[in-house]
Amino acid sequence: MENTPRPSKVAGIFLNRCPVCDRAGVFRGPYLMNAACPHCGVVYQREDGYFLGALVLAYFSTGAVIAPVFLWLLFFLQWELGASLLVISLLVFATNPIFFYLSRMMWIHMDREVGRRAWDQDKRGG
Numbered sequence: 001m002e003n004t005p006r007p008s009k010v011a012g013i014f015l016n017r018c019p020v021c022d023r024a025g026v027f028r029g030p031y032l033m034n035a036a037c038p039h040c041g042v043v044y045q046r047e048d049g050y051f052l053g054a055l056v057l058a059y060f061s062t063g064a065v066i067a068p069v070f071l072w073l074l075f076f077l078q079w080e081l082g083a084s085l086l087v088i089s090l091l092v093f094a095t096n097p098i099f100f101y102l103s104r105m106m107w108i109h110m111d112r113e114v115g116r117r118a119w120d121q122d123k124r125g126g
């Protein structure tokens with residue numbers, strides 16, 4: 001696997017790849033992250049509250065998807081407010097695992113790009 005080509009950063013986010021080595025998966029199941037990379041050993045949670053930024057990303061990305069659907073149901077299809085709220089609530093619930101995954105992956109990849117030296121110092125043997 002050492003000689004396999006590395007995916008692009010965007011592909012690495014969608015393919016569940018470590019931001020440092022691009023070799024191992026960050027998530028091992030729905031809502032289950034590895035504490036550290038199984039390949040290079042870098043710790044993903046950099047400090048207490050580290051994933052608060054991912055929470056903000058999830059909030060805004062969910063809103064960017066949900067708000068147009070809500071407005072479309074309410075104004076274009078002219079559904080009642082209660083029915084529209086019920087549908088978008090179900091949509092938020094159904095898409096939560098996707099936004100949870102993507103927001104954390106985007107957060108650690110963005111943070112690695114900004115603080116590359118600190119991330120690389122933390123990897124096993126680095």
Ligand SMILES: [Zn+2]
Pocket residue numbers: 018019020021022023024037038039040041042
């Ligand atoms: Zn790694």
